[in-house]
Amino acid sequence: MNYIISGKNIEITEGLKAAIYDKLGKLDKYFTDETEAHVTFSVEKERQKIEVTIPVKGNVIRAEQVSDDMYVSIDLVEEVIERQVNRYKKKLVDQQQNAAFFQKDFMDDEDMDDEEIKIIRSKRFAVKPMDAEEACIQMELLGHNFFVFRNAETDEVNVVYKRKGHTYGLIEPEN
Numbered sequence: 680m681n682y683i684i685s686g687k688n689i690e691i692t693e694g695l696k697a698a699i700y701d702k703l704g705k706l707d708k709y710f711t712d713e714t715e716a717h718v719t720f721s722v723e724k725e726r727q728k729i730e731v732t733i734p735v736k737g738n739v740i741r742a743e744q745v746s747d748d749m750y751v752s753i754d755l756v757e758e759v760i761e762r763q764v765n766r767y768k769k770k771l772v773d774q775q776q777n778a779a780f781f782q783k784d785f786m787d788d789e790d791m792d793d794e795e796i797k798i799i800r801s802k803r804f805a806v807k808p809m810d811a812e813e814a815c816i817q818m819e820l821l822g823h824n825f826f827v828f829r830n831a832e833t834d835e836v837n838v839v840y841k842r843k844g845h846t847y848g849l850i851e852p853e854n
Contacts, residue, residue: 729744
């Protein structure tokens with residue numbers, strides 16, 4: 680794997696690079712040599728954050744972890760990426776897709792976690808036209824973490840969601 684390492688408000692030391700090569704190097708058995716792993720370190724106040732993004736054939740394997748120690752964050756992000764890779768492998772095998780980004784030995788290994796996604800409830804509702812602020816108010820009134828609505832300005836279906844730090848996010852479709 681090729682590592683593209685960058686930092687925001689932090690100097691990338693040789694120790695951090697070594698930790699990445701050591702911990703994320705364990706993931707090399709899953710990917711081809713051409714696969715790129717984008718690693719971004721950032722520091723905000725006491726928060727030591729690492730983000731890892733690995734683009735693979737139309738999908739993205741991504742994880743971020745925050746702690747008060749960057750080396751702990753690196754350990755945690757490696758575990759999350761490994762779980763996602765195994766889940767993605769199961770998806771590829773189930774759908775009989777081309778797995779060109781992964782090592783052949785990994786794809787032939789039958790020992791994988793059986794983390795099956797089960798939808799246990801389905802809802803239907805009218806999507807009322809409103810603006811994003813009104814949608815946030817409706818979400819709060821319902822006590823949910825997200826809310827689907829029709830944007831009155833664009834007439835597109837959008838989603839508002841709660842973010843950390845008592846802020847909100849808006850998801851809009853791309854045309």
